[in-house]
Amino acid sequence: MSNVVSALQGVSADGYVEVQEMGLQGMLTLRGDLSMAKLAKAVKAAVGVEMPKQRKINLNGQTGAAWMSPDELLLIMPHAQATATAAKLTKALGKTHSLVANVSDARVVFTLSGKGAREVVAKLAPVDMQALKKGEIRRSRMAQVPAAFWLSGKDEITIVAFRSVATYVFDLLANAAAPGGEVDAY
């Protein structure tokens, strides 16, 4: 069995906001007609949360579901459970027109923690961070690459990006959070 490691193996940077790579995270992409009751039921059975409404993320401990587009969900679970959950979900959906893909190892997850977390994201993404509410996921870009983020706690933001650009995103965040870069915008 190969030794599964996350993109940056838990690297962190201490600035006025702390940037931390979160290690392995199980993630599935589910595509299909989100308004179907069968889909909602399968999602509930797989990750134990209700079907999220537009732009919302429903989290329950280590599992959850996030609305990515009108026909796409991101399902979150511990890394070790991803393969089994994907199989279970595929089976539950049967012939329903849908797709389940295990994208755990195609992604990287970071958290920003500290008072200026919103500000660090605002430096990099064209998003009104003041308006971002708890329980909402926002897909956007960070500098030149796509990223999605949500408020995961008080003064804490979780960011998901593609693994292939993990170093780029980490460098961006570390630079934006470097001491002396405080704007005190929020």
Added chain:
Amino acid sequence: MLILECPYCGVKAEETELHAGGEAHLTRHATGSTDDELKFYLFQRKNPKGVHFERWRHVNGCGKWFHAARCTMTLEVFGTYSAQTFEPPKALLSSIKAKRPDWQAT
């Protein structure tokens, strides 16, 4: 800066989060069309000073294509609407007409 509201995810997306897709509501002339029709479909685009209908893609977001009506001169956005349509919604057309009485839908 141009801000368009994506009709699929409801995000007020700033221009750099979007990708422009050119003129909207083109008729795709292919097999069986005349040379002129094909020429106009492939190469001829409207370039109005004023009201324009365009296709945009929310590329750094939900990834969906949608339509937008805006003024190329003032950058005023009249509205955005779904891609699953052959023509702009009636309500949008009348609101544009109210703002730009001289404008003629073609």
